[in-house]
Amino acid sequence: MEGGMDKTLADELMSVADALADAARAATLLHFRTELSAENKETDRFDPVTVADRLSETRMREILAARRPQDGILGEEFGTTTGTSGLTWVLDPIDGTRSYLAGTPTWGVLIAVMDETGPIYGLIDQPYIGERFSGGLGRAEVVGPMGRRQLKTRAARPLSQAILFTTFPEVGTPEEGAAFNRVKAQARMTRYGTDCYAYGLIAAGQIDLVIEAGLQAYDVQGPIAVIEAAGGVVTNWEGGRAHMGGRVLAAANRAIHAEALALLNA
Template identity: 70%
Template sequence: MTHRITPELSAELRGVAHSLADAARPVTLQYFRTAVAADNKGALRGMAYDPVTIADRASEQAMRDILARLRPDDAILGEEFGPKAGTTGLTWVLDPIDGTRAYIAGAPTWGVLIAVSDDQGPLFGIVDQPYIGERFAGGFGQAECAGPHGTRALQTHAPRALAEAIVMTTFPEVGTPTEGAAFQAVAARAQLVRYGMDCYAYAMLAAGQIDLVIEAGLQPYDVQGPIAVIEAAGGIVTDWQGGPAWQGGRILAAANPQIHAEALAILSTAS
Protein backbone atom coordinates (compact mmCIF):
# COMPACT_ATOMS: atom_id res chain seq x y z
CA MET A 1 0.00 0.00 0.00
CA THR A 2 1.25 3.48 -0.83
CA HIS A 3 0.57 6.67 1.07
CA ARG A 4 -0.58 10.16 0.13
CA ILE A 5 0.50 12.95 2.45
CA THR A 6 -2.61 14.99 3.15
CA PRO A 7 -2.68 17.87 5.63
CA GLU A 8 -4.51 15.57 8.04
CA LEU A 9 -1.88 12.84 7.71
CA SER A 10 1.03 15.27 8.10
CA ALA A 11 -0.54 16.65 11.27
CA GLU A 12 -1.01 13.11 12.58
CA LEU A 13 2.58 12.13 11.81
CA ARG A 14 3.92 15.27 13.52
CA GLY A 15 1.85 14.46 16.58
CA VAL A 16 3.04 10.88 16.69
CA ALA A 17 6.69 11.95 16.33
CA HIS A 18 6.35 14.31 19.28
CA SER A 19 4.64 11.59 21.29
CA LEU A 20 7.62 9.32 20.65
CA ALA A 21 10.03 12.01 21.82
CA ASP A 22 7.87 12.66 24.88
CA ALA A 23 8.02 8.96 25.76
CA ALA A 24 11.78 8.68 25.28
CA ARG A 25 12.64 11.69 27.46
CA PRO A 26 11.89 10.29 30.93
CA VAL A 27 13.41 6.92 30.06
CA THR A 28 16.72 8.41 28.97
CA LEU A 29 16.83 10.84 31.89
CA GLN A 30 16.20 8.04 34.38
CA TYR A 31 19.67 6.61 33.71
CA PHE A 32 21.61 9.72 32.66
CA ARG A 33 24.53 10.62 34.97
CA THR A 34 24.11 7.42 36.94
CA ALA A 35 26.42 4.43 37.10
CA VAL A 36 24.61 2.84 34.15
CA ALA A 37 26.33 -0.26 32.78
CA ALA A 38 27.26 -0.45 29.10
CA ASP A 39 27.69 -3.50 26.89
CA ASN A 40 30.10 -3.31 23.95
CA LYS A 41 28.23 -4.16 20.74
CA GLY A 42 31.42 -3.56 18.78
CA ALA A 43 33.17 -6.52 20.39
CA LEU A 44 30.63 -8.88 18.85
CA ARG A 45 31.54 -7.62 15.38
CA GLY A 46 35.27 -7.24 15.90
CA MET A 47 34.91 -3.45 15.79
CA ALA A 48 35.87 -0.52 18.00
CA TYR A 49 34.05 0.27 21.24
CA ASP A 50 30.33 0.68 20.51
CA PRO A 51 28.42 0.87 23.80
CA VAL A 52 24.75 0.19 24.43
CA THR A 53 22.90 0.62 27.72
CA ILE A 54 19.59 -0.29 29.24
CA ALA A 55 18.54 3.29 28.49
CA ASP A 56 19.06 2.77 24.72
CA ARG A 57 16.92 -0.35 24.72
CA ALA A 58 14.22 0.98 27.02
CA SER A 59 13.95 4.23 25.09
CA GLU A 60 13.45 2.44 21.79
CA GLN A 61 10.97 0.01 23.33
CA ALA A 62 8.91 2.90 24.72
CA MET A 63 8.73 4.43 21.24
CA ARG A 64 7.87 1.11 19.60
CA ASP A 65 5.05 0.59 22.10
CA ILE A 66 3.50 3.90 21.05
CA LEU A 67 3.84 3.06 17.36
CA ALA A 68 2.16 -0.31 17.96
CA ARG A 69 -0.80 1.58 19.34
CA LEU A 70 -0.95 4.66 17.09
CA ARG A 71 0.60 3.54 13.76
CA PRO A 72 0.64 -0.28 13.79
CA ASP A 73 0.82 -0.67 10.01
CA ASP A 74 3.91 1.50 9.51
CA ALA A 75 7.37 -0.02 9.22
CA ILE A 76 10.05 0.61 11.86
CA LEU A 77 13.82 0.76 11.58
CA GLY A 78 15.43 1.06 15.00
CA GLU A 79 19.05 0.83 16.08
CA GLU A 80 18.53 -1.63 18.92
CA PHE A 81 15.72 -3.92 17.74
CA GLY A 82 16.12 -3.85 13.97
CA PRO A 83 13.47 -3.60 11.26
CA LYS A 84 9.74 -4.28 11.39
CA ALA A 85 7.85 -4.57 8.12
CA GLY A 86 4.89 -2.34 7.32
CA THR A 87 2.22 -1.86 4.66
CA THR A 88 1.71 1.91 4.44
CA GLY A 89 4.89 2.98 2.65
CA LEU A 90 6.00 4.88 5.74
CA THR A 91 8.88 3.93 8.04
CA TRP A 92 9.71 5.25 11.49
CA VAL A 93 13.48 5.51 11.86
CA LEU A 94 14.56 5.54 15.51
CA ASP A 95 17.86 6.13 17.24
CA PRO A 96 16.91 5.92 20.94
CA ILE A 97 20.19 7.49 22.10
CA ASP A 98 22.48 8.90 19.45
CA GLY A 99 25.79 9.49 21.20
CA THR A 100 25.81 6.71 23.79
CA ARG A 101 29.51 7.36 24.45
CA ALA A 102 28.63 10.92 25.48
CA TYR A 103 25.65 9.63 27.43
CA ILE A 104 27.70 7.32 29.64
CA ALA A 105 30.31 10.07 30.07
CA GLY A 106 27.64 12.48 31.34
CA ALA A 107 27.98 14.96 28.45
CA PRO A 108 24.69 16.39 27.13
CA THR A 109 25.56 16.16 23.43
CA TRP A 110 23.52 12.96 22.91
CA GLY A 111 19.96 12.98 21.71
CA VAL A 112 16.93 10.99 20.64
CA LEU A 113 16.54 10.89 16.85
CA ILE A 114 13.18 10.26 15.19
CA ALA A 115 12.18 10.38 11.54
CA VAL A 116 9.20 9.29 9.51
CA SER A 117 10.28 8.48 5.97
CA ASP A 118 9.08 7.11 2.66
CA ASP A 119 11.05 5.59 -0.20
CA GLN A 120 12.38 9.04 -1.12
CA GLY A 121 13.80 9.85 2.31
CA PRO A 122 12.74 11.55 5.55
CA LEU A 123 9.55 13.61 5.62
CA PHE A 124 9.65 14.85 9.20
CA GLY A 125 12.29 14.57 11.88
CA ILE A 126 13.11 15.37 15.50
CA VAL A 127 16.40 15.84 17.32
CA ASP A 128 15.54 15.85 21.02
CA GLN A 129 18.01 16.63 23.85
CA PRO A 130 16.14 15.65 27.01
CA TYR A 131 18.63 16.92 29.62
CA ILE A 132 18.82 20.44 28.20
CA GLY A 133 15.15 20.29 27.29
CA GLU A 134 15.59 21.25 23.65
CA ARG A 135 13.61 19.77 20.79
CA PHE A 136 14.45 20.53 17.17
CA ALA A 137 11.73 19.55 14.70
CA GLY A 138 11.47 19.93 10.95
CA GLY A 139 9.36 18.88 7.99
CA PHE A 140 5.91 19.46 6.48
CA GLY A 141 6.62 23.19 6.31
CA GLN A 142 7.82 23.42 9.91
CA ALA A 143 11.30 24.15 11.31
CA GLU A 144 11.41 25.09 14.97
CA CYS A 145 13.14 24.57 18.28
CA ALA A 146 11.36 24.43 21.62
CA GLY A 147 13.53 24.78 24.71
CA PRO A 148 14.66 27.01 27.58
CA HIS A 149 14.32 30.13 25.42
CA GLY A 150 10.80 29.23 24.32
CA THR A 151 9.82 28.19 20.82
CA ARG A 152 11.54 29.81 17.85
CA ALA A 153 11.90 29.20 14.15
CA LEU A 154 15.01 27.46 12.86
CA GLN A 155 17.04 29.02 10.06
CA THR A 156 20.48 27.93 8.90
CA HIS A 157 23.34 30.41 8.63
CA ALA A 158 23.63 32.76 5.68
CA PRO A 159 26.41 32.10 3.15
CA ARG A 160 29.97 32.90 4.16
CA ALA A 161 33.34 31.66 2.99
CA LEU A 162 34.85 28.43 4.31
CA ALA A 163 37.62 30.56 5.84
CA GLU A 164 34.98 32.07 8.14
CA ALA A 165 33.11 28.83 8.82
CA ILE A 166 32.55 26.69 11.91
CA VAL A 167 32.83 22.95 11.26
CA MET A 168 31.81 20.11 13.58
CA THR A 169 32.25 16.34 13.62
CA THR A 170 32.16 13.59 16.22
CA PHE A 171 35.44 11.69 15.84
CA PRO A 172 38.71 13.43 14.88
CA GLU A 173 39.69 10.50 12.66
CA VAL A 174 36.40 10.69 10.65
CA GLY A 175 36.34 7.14 9.31
CA THR A 176 39.16 5.66 7.24
CA PRO A 177 42.55 7.37 6.84
CA THR A 178 41.48 8.55 3.38
CA GLU A 179 38.23 9.98 4.74
CA GLY A 180 40.08 11.56 7.64
CA ALA A 181 42.53 13.25 5.29
CA ALA A 182 39.65 14.65 3.23
CA PHE A 183 38.00 16.01 6.35
CA GLN A 184 41.26 17.59 7.51
CA ALA A 185 41.61 19.30 4.14
CA VAL A 186 38.28 21.04 4.80
CA ALA A 187 39.04 21.67 8.47
CA ALA A 188 42.38 23.30 7.64
CA ARG A 189 40.55 26.01 5.70
CA ALA A 190 37.86 26.67 8.30
CA GLN A 191 37.97 29.29 11.03
CA LEU A 192 36.91 26.94 13.85
CA VAL A 193 36.58 23.16 14.21
CA ARG A 194 34.92 21.37 17.15
CA TYR A 195 34.78 17.64 17.91
CA GLY A 196 32.65 15.18 19.87
CA MET A 197 29.26 16.80 19.39
CA ASP A 198 27.28 13.75 18.16
CA CYS A 199 23.78 14.59 16.90
CA TYR A 200 23.82 17.96 18.67
CA ALA A 201 26.08 19.25 15.91
CA TYR A 202 23.26 18.78 13.40
CA ALA A 203 20.90 20.66 15.70
CA MET A 204 23.35 23.56 15.88
CA LEU A 205 23.56 23.58 12.09
CA ALA A 206 19.78 23.84 11.83
CA ALA A 207 19.80 26.59 14.47
CA GLY A 208 22.21 28.74 12.45
CA GLN A 209 25.12 28.42 14.88
CA ILE A 210 27.54 26.56 12.61
CA ASP A 211 28.14 26.01 8.91
CA LEU A 212 29.15 22.38 8.30
CA VAL A 213 28.92 18.92 9.82
CA ILE A 214 31.09 16.28 8.16
CA GLU A 215 31.02 12.60 9.13
CA ALA A 216 31.53 9.11 7.69
CA GLY A 217 30.37 5.57 8.42
CA LEU A 218 26.88 6.53 9.57
CA GLN A 219 23.71 4.43 9.55
CA PRO A 220 20.24 5.53 8.37
CA TYR A 221 19.03 5.98 11.95
CA ASP A 222 21.98 8.32 12.62
CA VAL A 223 20.98 10.82 9.96
CA GLN A 224 17.34 10.70 8.88
CA GLY A 225 15.99 12.79 11.76
CA PRO A 226 18.73 15.41 11.40
CA ILE A 227 18.32 15.55 7.61
CA ALA A 228 14.63 16.41 7.92
CA VAL A 229 15.32 19.14 10.47
CA ILE A 230 18.24 20.69 8.57
CA GLU A 231 16.50 20.71 5.21
CA ALA A 232 13.39 22.27 6.73
CA ALA A 233 15.61 25.00 8.21
CA GLY A 234 17.10 25.83 4.81
CA GLY A 235 20.20 23.64 4.80
CA ILE A 236 21.38 20.86 2.53
CA VAL A 237 22.58 17.33 3.36
CA THR A 238 24.25 15.01 0.85
CA ASP A 239 26.91 12.36 0.69
CA TRP A 240 30.47 13.31 -0.29
CA GLN A 241 29.61 13.03 -3.97
CA GLY A 242 26.58 15.29 -3.75
CA GLY A 243 24.04 12.43 -3.80
CA PRO A 244 21.32 11.44 -1.33
CA ALA A 245 22.55 10.82 2.22
CA TRP A 246 19.53 9.39 4.02
CA GLN A 247 20.82 5.83 3.84
CA GLY A 248 23.91 6.87 5.82
CA GLY A 249 27.57 6.57 4.89
CA ARG A 250 29.57 9.74 4.30
CA ILE A 251 27.62 12.83 5.35
CA LEU A 252 28.08 16.47 4.37
CA ALA A 253 25.54 18.72 6.08
CA ALA A 254 25.75 22.39 5.15
CA ALA A 255 23.99 25.59 6.08
CA ASN A 256 23.49 26.67 2.48
CA PRO A 257 24.30 25.59 -1.09
CA GLN A 258 27.29 27.93 -1.36
CA ILE A 259 29.35 26.52 1.50
CA HIS A 260 28.15 23.04 0.61
CA ALA A 261 29.70 23.45 -2.83
CA GLU A 262 32.98 24.69 -1.38
CA ALA A 263 33.28 21.73 1.01
CA LEU A 264 32.04 19.23 -1.57
CA ALA A 265 34.78 20.25 -4.00
CA ILE A 266 37.32 19.05 -1.43
CA LEU A 267 35.54 15.98 -0.03
CA SER A 268 34.55 14.57 -3.44
CA THR A 269 38.21 13.81 -4.16
CA ALA A 270 38.24 11.12 -1.43
CA SER A 271 38.27 7.66 -3.03
Protein backbone atom coordinates (compact mmCIF):
# COMPACT_ATOMS: atom_id res chain seq x y z
CA MET A 1 0.00 0.00 0.00
CA GLU A 2 1.04 3.62 -0.62
CA GLY A 3 3.27 5.10 2.04
CA GLY A 4 3.27 1.81 3.94
CA MET A 5 -0.46 2.08 4.66
CA ASP A 6 -1.99 -1.19 5.84
CA LYS A 7 -4.63 -2.85 3.71
CA THR A 8 -7.40 -2.50 6.29
CA LEU A 9 -7.10 1.27 6.35
CA ALA A 10 -6.73 1.48 2.57
CA ASP A 11 -9.89 -0.58 2.07
CA GLU A 12 -11.75 1.61 4.54
CA LEU A 13 -10.71 4.81 2.79
CA MET A 14 -11.81 3.45 -0.59
CA SER A 15 -15.12 2.31 0.90
CA VAL A 16 -15.74 5.72 2.46
CA ALA A 17 -14.87 7.47 -0.82
CA ASP A 18 -17.43 5.34 -2.67
CA ALA A 19 -20.04 6.11 0.00
CA LEU A 20 -19.37 9.83 -0.40
CA ALA A 21 -19.68 9.59 -4.18
CA ASP A 22 -22.91 7.60 -3.91
CA ALA A 23 -24.41 10.25 -1.61
CA ALA A 24 -23.28 13.06 -3.91
CA ARG A 25 -24.79 11.28 -6.91
CA ALA A 26 -28.19 11.18 -5.29
CA ALA A 27 -27.98 14.80 -4.15
CA THR A 28 -26.86 16.21 -7.50
CA LEU A 29 -29.26 14.18 -9.64
CA LEU A 30 -32.14 15.39 -7.47
CA HIS A 31 -31.78 18.85 -9.05
CA PHE A 32 -30.08 18.15 -12.40
CA ARG A 33 -31.98 19.41 -15.47
CA THR A 34 -34.60 21.13 -13.35
CA GLU A 35 -35.48 24.82 -13.20
CA LEU A 36 -32.67 25.60 -10.80
CA SER A 37 -31.60 29.06 -9.69
CA ALA A 38 -28.01 29.97 -8.86
CA GLU A 39 -26.21 32.53 -6.74
CA ASN A 40 -23.10 34.25 -8.06
CA LYS A 41 -20.07 33.94 -5.75
CA GLU A 42 -18.04 36.63 -7.55
CA THR A 43 -18.56 40.16 -8.82
CA ASP A 44 -16.42 40.30 -11.98
CA ARG A 45 -17.56 37.01 -13.54
CA PHE A 46 -20.29 34.39 -13.23
CA ASP A 47 -19.17 31.78 -10.67
CA PRO A 48 -22.40 30.04 -9.65
CA VAL A 49 -23.35 28.00 -6.61
CA THR A 50 -26.65 26.17 -6.26
CA VAL A 51 -28.65 24.30 -3.66
CA ALA A 52 -27.33 21.13 -5.31
CA ASP A 53 -23.69 22.08 -4.59
CA ARG A 54 -24.49 22.67 -0.93
CA LEU A 55 -26.66 19.58 -0.55
CA SER A 56 -23.99 17.39 -2.14
CA GLU A 57 -21.27 18.60 0.21
CA THR A 58 -23.56 18.48 3.25
CA ARG A 59 -24.38 14.82 2.64
CA MET A 60 -20.72 13.95 2.17
CA ARG A 61 -19.79 15.74 5.38
CA GLU A 62 -22.50 13.84 7.27
CA ILE A 63 -20.96 10.54 6.17
CA LEU A 64 -17.49 11.67 7.21
CA ALA A 65 -18.78 12.78 10.61
CA ALA A 66 -20.16 9.28 11.15
CA ARG A 67 -17.40 7.16 9.61
CA ARG A 68 -14.19 9.23 9.78
CA PRO A 69 -14.68 11.92 12.46
CA GLN A 70 -10.94 12.03 13.14
CA ASP A 71 -10.12 13.23 9.61
CA GLY A 72 -10.00 16.80 8.39
CA ILE A 73 -12.18 18.15 5.57
CA LEU A 74 -11.47 20.76 2.90
CA GLY A 75 -14.64 21.48 0.93
CA GLU A 76 -15.49 24.08 -1.68
CA GLU A 77 -18.74 25.22 -0.10
CA PHE A 78 -18.15 24.91 3.66
CA GLY A 79 -14.43 25.42 4.07
CA THR A 80 -11.99 23.61 6.33
CA THR A 81 -12.59 21.34 9.32
CA THR A 82 -9.48 20.38 11.27
CA GLY A 83 -8.81 16.71 12.00
CA THR A 84 -6.42 14.74 14.19
CA SER A 85 -5.56 11.71 12.02
CA GLY A 86 -3.22 13.37 9.53
CA LEU A 87 -5.69 12.68 6.73
CA THR A 88 -7.91 15.29 5.05
CA TRP A 89 -10.83 14.73 2.69
CA VAL A 90 -10.90 17.21 -0.20
CA LEU A 91 -14.39 17.66 -1.65
CA ASP A 92 -15.73 19.41 -4.73
CA PRO A 93 -19.47 18.70 -4.58
CA ILE A 94 -20.03 19.81 -8.18
CA ASP A 95 -17.03 20.56 -10.34
CA GLY A 96 -18.45 22.44 -13.30
CA THR A 97 -21.54 24.10 -11.88
CA ARG A 98 -21.90 26.10 -15.11
CA SER A 99 -22.13 22.84 -17.05
CA TYR A 100 -24.54 21.50 -14.44
CA LEU A 101 -26.81 24.51 -14.94
CA ALA A 102 -26.62 24.12 -18.72
CA GLY A 103 -27.64 20.45 -18.51
CA THR A 104 -24.48 18.99 -20.04
CA PRO A 105 -23.18 15.68 -18.59
CA THR A 106 -19.53 16.76 -18.18
CA TRP A 107 -19.63 18.14 -14.62
CA GLY A 108 -18.62 15.82 -11.83
CA VAL A 109 -18.06 15.20 -8.15
CA LEU A 110 -14.42 15.24 -7.04
CA ILE A 111 -13.26 13.43 -3.90
CA ALA A 112 -9.74 12.92 -2.59
CA VAL A 113 -8.10 11.93 0.66
CA MET A 114 -4.70 13.49 1.28
CA ASP A 115 -1.88 13.18 3.79
CA GLU A 116 1.05 15.56 4.29
CA THR A 117 2.46 14.61 0.87
CA GLY A 118 -0.69 15.23 -1.17
CA PRO A 119 -3.58 13.09 -2.45
CA ILE A 120 -3.24 9.34 -1.88
CA TYR A 121 -6.60 8.33 -3.34
CA GLY A 122 -9.17 10.08 -5.49
CA LEU A 123 -12.40 9.80 -7.45
CA ILE A 124 -13.86 11.59 -10.46
CA ASP A 125 -17.56 10.72 -10.53
CA GLN A 126 -20.07 11.68 -13.23
CA PRO A 127 -23.50 10.94 -11.73
CA TYR A 128 -25.68 11.33 -14.84
CA ILE A 129 -23.56 9.03 -17.00
CA GLY A 130 -22.95 6.75 -14.03
CA GLU A 131 -19.19 6.69 -14.60
CA ARG A 132 -16.63 6.65 -11.78
CA PHE A 133 -12.87 6.96 -12.21
CA SER A 134 -10.79 5.96 -9.18
CA GLY A 135 -7.06 5.96 -8.53
CA GLY A 136 -4.53 5.40 -5.77
CA LEU A 137 -3.90 2.81 -3.03
CA GLY A 138 -3.21 0.20 -5.68
CA ARG A 139 -6.32 0.94 -7.74
CA ALA A 140 -6.70 2.53 -11.19
CA GLU A 141 -10.07 1.78 -12.74
CA VAL A 142 -13.24 3.17 -14.23
CA VAL A 143 -16.70 1.71 -13.65
CA GLY A 144 -19.60 2.77 -15.84
CA PRO A 145 -21.93 1.89 -18.72
CA MET A 146 -19.15 -0.13 -20.40
CA GLY A 147 -18.45 -2.14 -17.25
CA ARG A 148 -15.28 -2.15 -15.16
CA ARG A 149 -11.98 -1.40 -16.88
CA GLN A 150 -8.42 -0.69 -15.81
CA LEU A 151 -7.18 2.84 -16.40
CA LYS A 152 -4.01 3.39 -18.41
CA THR A 153 -2.88 6.65 -19.93
CA ARG A 154 -1.94 6.98 -23.57
CA ALA A 155 1.59 6.10 -24.70
CA ALA A 156 3.96 8.84 -25.80
CA ARG A 157 3.38 10.48 -29.16
CA PRO A 158 4.42 13.86 -30.58
CA LEU A 159 2.51 16.98 -29.59
CA SER A 160 1.61 17.35 -33.25
CA GLN A 161 -0.59 14.24 -32.83
CA ALA A 162 -1.99 15.18 -29.40
CA ILE A 163 -5.45 16.10 -28.15
CA LEU A 164 -5.43 19.04 -25.74
CA PHE A 165 -8.27 20.09 -23.41
CA THR A 166 -9.01 23.10 -21.21
CA THR A 167 -12.21 24.42 -19.64
CA PHE A 168 -12.07 28.12 -20.58
CA PRO A 169 -10.64 29.36 -23.92
CA GLU A 170 -9.00 32.38 -22.22
CA VAL A 171 -7.06 30.17 -19.72
CA GLY A 172 -6.50 32.71 -16.95
CA THR A 173 -4.61 35.97 -17.48
CA PRO A 174 -3.57 37.23 -20.93
CA GLU A 175 -0.02 36.04 -20.23
CA GLU A 176 -1.27 32.58 -19.22
CA GLY A 177 -3.48 32.51 -22.29
CA ALA A 178 -0.51 33.30 -24.50
CA ALA A 179 1.47 30.44 -22.92
CA PHE A 180 -1.44 28.05 -23.49
CA ASN A 181 -1.73 29.17 -27.12
CA ARG A 182 1.89 28.18 -27.73
CA VAL A 183 0.94 24.61 -26.85
CA LYS A 184 -2.36 24.82 -28.72
CA ALA A 185 -0.56 25.91 -31.89
CA GLN A 186 1.44 22.67 -31.90
CA ALA A 187 -1.35 20.25 -30.91
CA ARG A 188 -3.46 18.37 -33.43
CA MET A 189 -6.79 19.21 -31.77
CA THR A 190 -7.98 21.41 -28.88
CA ARG A 191 -11.34 21.09 -27.13
CA TYR A 192 -12.99 23.18 -24.42
CA GLY A 193 -15.52 23.11 -21.62
CA THR A 194 -15.52 19.61 -20.13
CA ASP A 195 -14.41 20.61 -16.60
CA CYS A 196 -13.17 17.63 -14.54
CA TYR A 197 -14.27 15.08 -17.14
CA ALA A 198 -11.22 15.90 -19.25
CA TYR A 199 -8.96 14.60 -16.48
CA GLY A 200 -10.84 11.31 -16.53
CA LEU A 201 -10.24 11.12 -20.27
CA ILE A 202 -6.48 11.43 -19.71
CA ALA A 203 -6.59 8.56 -17.22
CA ALA A 204 -8.65 6.47 -19.65
CA GLY A 205 -6.13 6.90 -22.46
CA GLN A 206 -8.39 9.02 -24.67
CA ILE A 207 -6.52 12.34 -24.68
CA ASP A 208 -3.00 13.63 -24.03
CA LEU A 209 -3.08 16.94 -22.17
CA VAL A 210 -5.16 19.22 -19.93
CA ILE A 211 -3.83 22.70 -19.20
CA GLU A 212 -5.62 25.08 -16.82
CA ALA A 213 -4.99 28.05 -14.53
CA GLY A 214 -6.56 29.51 -11.42
CA LEU A 215 -7.58 26.19 -9.86
CA GLN A 216 -8.14 25.37 -6.19
CA ALA A 217 -7.04 22.28 -4.25
CA TYR A 218 -10.52 20.77 -4.50
CA ASP A 219 -10.42 21.14 -8.30
CA VAL A 220 -7.30 19.01 -8.74
CA GLN A 221 -6.65 16.55 -5.93
CA GLY A 222 -9.08 13.88 -7.09
CA PRO A 223 -7.87 14.13 -10.71
CA ILE A 224 -4.21 14.05 -9.64
CA ALA A 225 -4.69 10.79 -7.75
CA VAL A 226 -6.58 9.19 -10.65
CA ILE A 227 -4.19 10.30 -13.41
CA GLU A 228 -1.01 9.38 -11.52
CA ALA A 229 -2.42 5.94 -10.68
CA ALA A 230 -3.10 5.43 -14.41
CA GLY A 231 0.48 6.31 -15.34
CA GLY A 232 0.17 10.02 -16.10
CA VAL A 233 1.90 13.13 -14.79
CA VAL A 234 0.37 16.21 -13.12
CA THR A 235 2.42 19.26 -12.15
CA ASN A 236 2.17 23.02 -12.08
CA TRP A 237 3.48 25.03 -15.03
CA GLU A 238 6.95 25.09 -13.50
CA GLY A 239 7.10 21.32 -13.15
CA GLY A 240 6.47 21.33 -9.39
CA ARG A 241 3.67 19.96 -7.24
CA ALA A 242 0.14 21.03 -8.16
CA HIS A 243 -2.02 19.51 -5.41
CA MET A 244 -2.90 22.88 -3.87
CA GLY A 245 -4.12 24.25 -7.19
CA GLY A 246 -2.96 27.16 -9.32
CA ARG A 247 -1.72 26.52 -12.86
CA VAL A 248 -1.98 22.84 -13.73
CA LEU A 249 -0.48 20.73 -16.50
CA ALA A 250 -1.85 17.18 -16.66
CA ALA A 251 -0.26 14.83 -19.19
CA ALA A 252 -0.63 11.24 -20.33
CA ASN A 253 3.11 10.56 -20.06
CA ARG A 254 6.42 12.22 -19.24
CA ALA A 255 7.45 12.79 -22.84
CA ILE A 256 4.46 14.90 -23.83
CA HIS A 257 4.50 16.57 -20.41
CA ALA A 258 8.08 17.74 -21.10
CA GLU A 259 7.15 19.00 -24.56
CA ALA A 260 4.18 21.00 -23.26
CA LEU A 261 6.12 22.31 -20.25
CA ALA A 262 8.86 23.69 -22.49
CA LEU A 263 6.32 25.59 -24.58
CA LEU A 264 4.49 26.97 -21.52
CA ASN A 265 7.81 28.42 -20.33
CA ALA A 266 9.19 29.43 -23.70
